[in-house]
Amino acid sequence: MRRMRRRVRSLLAVALTTVVGAAVLVALPVTPAAASYGSTVTVTANEMHTTECLDRVWLVICDTPELFGVAVITQDNGQQVRCEMALPAAGGTDITTPNTVCNGRTITGDFRVNFELWEDDSTEGGSREQADLNPGTAKDWATQSLIGGRNNTHSWATSGGPSRAIFTVSVTARPTTITLNSPPTAGVPRDFDPRLGETLTISGYLSVPSALRFVITPLATGSGFVHYEANFYGGSFNITWDGRMSDGTYAAVGAYDITVVDPMDASTAQVGHARVIQRAGVGFTNMASQPASGWQYRSGPIVVNAVASVTGTFRMVVFRAGVEVFRTGDQRKAAGPIGFAWNGRHADGSWALPGSYVYTLQGNADDGRPFPPTSLTTNAVNPPPGFEVYALAEPGVPAVNPQAVPGTSIRAKVVAGDHNPRPAGRITVEMSPAGWISRPVALAPRVVKTCVQTDECQAVIPSDILAGDAVAYRITATEAEGVPDMATATADWRITDLNPPEPSQGPEVTLVPLWRASVPAAVNKDGKLTTRPLNQTLDVAYAPGTGYDTSTLAGARQFGNAVDDNAWQLLGVRGRIFPSSVATHWSQVGIWVQNIPVEVKVDPDSGALCARGPFSPVSFAEANGILHTVNCRDNATGNIFTADSPIVGWHEFHHDAYHEGDEYCCDGGYSFGAGINTYASLAECQRNGSDASTCNEISDSTGRTGWWRSDGPLSDVMISNTIERADDLRAAEAAFAKCGRAQC
Numbered sequence: 001m002r003r004m005r006r007r008v009r010s011l012l013a014v015a016l017t018t019v020v021g022a023a024v025l026v027a028l029p030v031t032p033a034a035a036s037y038g039s040t041v042t043v044t045a046n047e048m049h050t051t052e053c054l055d056r057v058w059l060v061i062c063d064t065p066e067l068f069g070v071a072v073i074t075q076d077n078g079q080q081v082r083c084e085m086a087l088p089a090a091g092g093t094d095i096t097t098p099n100t101v102c103n104g105r106t107i108t109g110d111f112r113v114n115f116e117l118w119e120d121d122s123t124e125g126g127s128r129e130q131a132d133l134n135p136g137t138a139k140d141w142a143t144q145s146l147i148g149g150r151n152n153t154h155s156w157a158t159s160g161g162p163s164r165a166i167f168t169v170s171v172t173a174r175p176t177t178i179t180l181n182s183p184p185t186a187g188v189p190r191d192f193d194p195r196l197g198e199t200l201t202i203s204g205y206l207s208v209p210s211a212l213r214f215v216i217t218p219l220a221t222g223s224g225f226v227h228y229e230a231n232f233y234g235g236s237f238n239i240t241w242d243g244r245m246s247d248g249t250y251a252a253v254g255a256y257d258i259t260v261v262d263p264m265d266a267s268t269a270q271v272g273h274a275r276v277i278q279r280a281g282v283g284f285t286n287m288a289s290q291p292a293s294g295w296q297y298r299s300g301p302i303v304v305n306a307v308a309s310v311t312g313t314f315r316m317v318v319f320r321a322g323v324e325v326f327r328t329g330d331q332r333k334a335a336g337p338i339g340f341a342w343n344g345r346h347a348d349g350s351w352a353l354p355g356s357y358v359y360t361l362q363g364n365a366d367d368g369r370p371f372p373p374t375s376l377t378t379n380a381v382n383p384p385p386g387f388e389v390y391a392l393a394e395p396g397v398p399a400v401n402p403q404a405v406p407g408t409s410i411r412a413k414v415v416a417g418d419h420n421p422r423p424a425g426r427i428t429v430e431m432s433p434a435g436w437i438s439r440p441v442a443l444a445p446r447v448v449k450t451c452v453q454t455d456e457c458q459a460v461i462p463s464d465i466l467a468g469d470a471v472a473y474r475i476t477a478t479e480a481e482g483v484p485d486m487a488t489a490t491a492d493w494r495i496t497d498l499n500p501p502e503p504s505q506g507p508e509v510t511l512v513p514l515w516r517a518s519v520p521a522a523v524n525k526d527g528k529l530t531t532r533p534l535n536q537t538l539d540v541a542y543a544p545g546t547g548y549d550t551s552t553l554a555g556a557r558q559f560g561n562a563v564d565d566n567a568w569q570l571l572g573v574r575g576r577i578f579p580s581s582v583a584t585h586w587s588q589v590g591i592w593v594q595n596i597p598v599e600v601k602v603d604p605d606s607g608a609l610c611a612r613g614p615f616s617p618v619s620f621a622e623a624n625g626i627l628h629t630v631n632c633r634d635n636a637t638g639n640i641f642t643a644d645s646p647i648v649g650w651h652e653f654h655h656d657a658y659h660e661g662d663e664y665c666c667d668g669g670y671s672f673g674a675g676i677n678t679y680a681s682l683a684e685c686q687r688n689g690s691d692a693s694t695c696n697e698i699s700d701s702t703g704r705t706g707w708w709r710s711d712g713p714l715s716d717v718m719i720s721n722t723i724e725r726a727d728d729l730r731a732a733e734a735a736f737a738k739c740g741r742a743q744c
Contacts, residue, residue, distance in 0.1 A: 003497040009101070037109050037149040037233065038174035038208030043102040043167060045069035045085060045115075046155065048095040050163035054119035054129045064091045069101045070740070076109045078558060080629075089120050101167070106174070108209055108611045109148045109233065115158070115167050116140045149173045149210070149264075175212040176268055178260055183272035189350045190274045194243020194250050194305045197337040198286055200274050200478045202258055203238040210268075212237060215259040216245075218252065223590055229263065234479045243276055279309040282365045284374040289359065296383045297344025297352045298487075299423035300453035300480040304359045304376060305339040314363035316340035320355065337641065343480065344380070351484065352380045386417020387487040389427070389477040390586065391494070392518055392572050394458075396564030397593045399497040399515040400556040408466060408498070410448075412457045412475040414489070419579055421455035424489075425480030429459040432529065434470035434495045437516070440528035443493075445474070453480075461498070470497045472521050472529050492587060493521035495531060513653030514618060517542070517563055519590035531590075532681065534620045538585070538657055538735060541592040541618035542566065545600040545642065547629025562627045562646075567591050569646035576647055581732035588739045594618050600628040600642055607667075609633045610642040622735070622744065623656035636669075651721040658731035663709045663718040665700040670707040677718060677727040679708040690726035 031068075053062035066089040072083040083102040090097070101115075116139065117131040133141045141158040148170065155168045181204045183190035190619060192198040202214060211231050217224030225246040228239055241258070243251050253276050261269035279285075287306040289295075295302045304316060311334045317328040325346040331338075340361075344352035355378050363371040391412040395401075398408045410429055416422040429449045437440040451457035457475075465471050475491040497515040520532040542563050549555035558725045564577065570589075572580030582589055599613030610632035617624035617640050624640045627649070634642045634652060641652035654660045661673025678698070679685035685695035689710025696713050698705045711725040718728065738744055 022235065025305045037210055037231070038176065039111075039148045039150075040104045040172045040174060041072040041073060041102060041107045041111070041113075042100065042104055042170040042172075042732070043069075043073075043083070043113060044170070045095075045099045045101050046168055048117055048163075048165045050093050050117070050119075050131050052162045054131060055121055063092060065119040066091050066121065067093075067095050068118055068120055069099065069165065070118055071101045071167075072114040072116070072140075073102065073105060073107060073111055074114070075107060075111045075148075075188070081105050081107065082631075087120055095121075104172075107148060110145050111148060111385050112145050112405040113143045113167075113169050114140045115143075115156070115165060117163050131163035132161040132164055133165060136741055141165070143169065146171065149208075164359075174208045175265060176262055177207040177271045178204060178205075178212075178262070178268050179209075180204040180258075180260055180270040180272050183258055185270060185272050189255060190272070191277045192243065192274065193277050193279050193285075193307070193309075196279065196309060196335055197355055198287075198307050199240040199242050200258070201238065201240055202260065202272070203236070204260065204270070205236050206232060206234075209233045209235075210262045210263070213259075213261050213263045214239065214241075215261070216241060216251075217257045217259065219255040219257060220252070224257070224259070224426065236443075241525040247667045253278055270676075281309060282312070282362075282369045282371050283309050283623075284361050284371060285309070287374055288375050289376055289378050291378075293378050295378065295380050296423060297380065298383050298425070298479045298483050300425045300535040301341040301343040302359075302378075303339055304361070305337060306361055306374065308335055308338050308363070308371070310335045310365045310369075312341075312363045312365040314338055314361060314371070316342070317360045317362060318342055318354075319358040319360065324474060325357075343482065345482075352428070354380055354382050383422055384416035384418060384420065387414070387422065387424075387477070387489045388417070388419075389414045389424070389474045389480070389489040389491050389582065390573055391429070391473060391491050392564055392567055393461075393471070393473075393496040394564060395557050395560030396562070396567060397497075397515060397517050397556075397560040397595075399500055400550050400560055400593065400595055401553060401558050405557070406463070406466065407460060409458050409460045410471070410473045410475075412459075412477070412491070412572050414455045414477045415573055417579065421576050423453055424456045424477040425453065425483075426478050427451045427454065427457040428476045429457060429478075430474045431459070431461065432472045432493075433468045434464050434472040434521070434529045435515075436469040436497070437531065439469070440524065440530040442527055442531050443472070466498060469499060470495050470516065476654055493523070493529065494518050495521045495529065495653065513595040514541070515593045515595065517591040517593050518567060519592065520587050521629055533742065535744050536588075536739050537588050537590045537593060538739055538744055539590040539618070539621040540570070540623045540625060540653065540657070541594050541621040542625045542627055543594045543596055543598050543615065545598045545612070545626040545628030545630070546660075547600075548597075548627060550595055550597065559627065563591070563593060565646045566625065566627065566649045569650050569655065576650075581724055581729055581736075585732070585736045585739075588736055588744075592621060594620060594624075598626045598628075600626060600630045600632070602630065602632045607633065609635055610644075612640070612642060615640065623653050625652065626655075636672075647721045651717055654717055654728065658728070658735050660718055660728065660731055661707075663698055663711070663716065664720070665698050666703040668698075668705075670698065670705060673718075675733075676731050677709065677711070679710070680706070682708055684708070685710050690730055 054065045055063040068089040070084040107126040111492045119129045132139045152333045153170045155599045157166045212229045213229045215224045258272040284306040313332045316328045360375040402530040432445045449459035474493045475488045489687045522532045544559045548559035568574035570582040572578045603609045603611035626642045636652045636655035643649035661670045661678040662668025685708035686692035694712035698707045716725045
């Protein structure tokens with residue numbers, strides 16, 4: 001009799017939402033602690049047992065299962081590593097032979113392991129079924145957080161589910177190698193004079209993230225002190241020593257050893273050499289400019305700094321192509337750090353041109369001795385065209401948390417027309433308290449922070465506003481004061497909800513957990529802040545899918561960050577950088593969050609498409625995005641889409657908001673965008689496309705679709721999630737024109 005089985009599912013969902021049971025911990029010998037935060041991790045399935053009918057034939061017969069283990073390693077930064085036993089698996093309900101699940105996977109930082117037990121029939125034309133190891137709703141078993149970079153072995157025995165397993169997690173530390181660049185480890189020691197404000201840079205690289213201890217030891221006494229100790233997760237370190245001892249006094253003149261070491265592993269130590277000196281002659285040292293290169297005068301002055309060995313009278317002279325174009329007045333300054341600024345205007349009134357400029361410091365000591373002129377060369381550039389500013393709250397949805405977290409902030413970014421960063425002369429962040437939906441409060445703006453000569457400004461929300469319902473914010477960016485045709489950009493008032501409403505606020509507020517992540521604000525005739533009418537805005541509402549557990553503080557923050565990342569990508573400002581129709585019409589775009597969890601899983605009968613559980617979309621939203629971490633193929637239906645990354649969300653947004661079809665070959669949704677960006681024939685494409693001369697069939701080496709596109713043989717948002725082209729922009733303009741007519 002032929003056995004009836006379902007289609008093979010090629011991908012397994014990686015579920016992050018788990019219930020951590022009380023593990024039975026089996027103590028094994030522990031090797032001595034090692035250094036760093038880097039580890040290689042091996043997971044072994046020691047035993048696997050099941051009483052479940054995982055391989056059902058003809059609905060009534062339970063065939064012998066083929067059990068295999070899967071491990072999902074989640075690092076403390078949220079990144080995941082997934083691995084499974086080699087297949088085919090041995091048959092049987094009780095497997096007691098150890099099998100390797102993950103072998104020597106490289107992990108950074110602390111981590112946890114989610115162990116899953118599966119049955120595999122793929123070699124017989126069947127499907128995979130997950131066994132239940134857990135007494136709760138989840139089927140996997142999660143360890144507690146394990147410390148990275150420490151040699152150790154733990155075993156867990158699952159309990160409470162109809163299936164059970166014993167698995168082992170072995171952690172082997174990856175010792176770090178320290179490379180010390182400054183001060184030098186050999187040759188001439190690095191000289192500096194702390195009394196003149198000079199500092200010693202201690203910098204280098206790590207092969208593996210690690211804790212580092214920095215010890216300063218005077219060779220005269222051999223008695224050192226710990227200058228600094230901290231965790232370094234990146235591949236480099238860079239700190240300074242101001243030349244003061246642990247008691248705050250200046251270090252005595254003499255030689256010093258600078259030791260950099262992992263505090264857990266003395267063998268990693270690297271020793272650099274420095275000398276504290278007292279400069280006797282006259283001269284400039286440590287000359288540098290800010291910015292160091294690529295200065296744009298429209299963003300503010302260039303500042304040239306140095307250290308003068310003695311008190312004197314100083315000036316800066318600026319040269320271009322050997323010709324003096326500017327000089328400061330003479331300034332008397334004490335020995336130590338000195339600085340001069342130039343706004344880019346030549347002595348004849350003209351402004352700086354692209355190219356190299358030489359900045360020369362001159363001066364005389366009070367006793368008449370001349371300072372040797374010291375020069376620095378750097379380049380000036382014209383800023384790229386365009387001047388725009390955008391801002392979002394961080395984390396992206398403060399109200400998802402039980403209460404807004406101290407430190408919640410507004411981050412503003414200034415970009416050029418191509419959306420790459422462009423420094424502004426000044427960025428001003430204004431904030432005002434805002435009321436809950438349908439409960440406006442009076443606009444009471446105040447400047448919270450001003451940043452100068454930067455392309456980014458982060459302003460922490462004041463505590464009195466943070467304790468309220470919502471915050472409104474407006475950002476103004478300007479070029480440097482006095483430059484010709486000074487540009488100004490404004491991101492007008494937007495509202496972000498901060499705290500969930502109290503039940504006493506009434507059902508019109510609390511019935512559905514729908515929160516404003518970033519929506520355009522309007523000021524009514526009474527001077528009160530309110531949300532811009534919904535029929536004038538194109539709205540996107542995000543919901544937490546599998547992988548984002550917003551019932552926990554950590555999960556809520558992760559989901560908030562995911563919303564933040566998706567919103568920045570819609571703007572084309574972070575992630576993949578490009579101009580965006582959403583940015584062009586940002587005053588007409590609302591970002592919302594519906595905090596109702598949605599199950600996302602792999603559909604075994606549709607080529608690994610993402611399948612979602614029951615979900616009621618936000619009725620007024622043109623696009624409803626379910627963000628998740630499941631390994632499945634995202635898709636859009638109606639005004640709902642799934643997305644496991646911001647760049648996928650950018651593509652799916654165009655399906656929902658602009659009604660565009662796919663333009664890749666050969667299994668996309670083409671009819672969805674019929675007449676908008678996809679065409680059923682060449683003639684229709686030439687008649688209705690943006691450019692008749694660039695019409696081409698959607699095809700590749702594997703086949704043809706019979707559908708046509710007008711945006712030339714070029715990659716774009718509906719092919720590879722990149723830039724918008726003519727048809728895409730036309731569809732966007734049509735959508736926002738409806739909003740302009742109050743028809744959204």
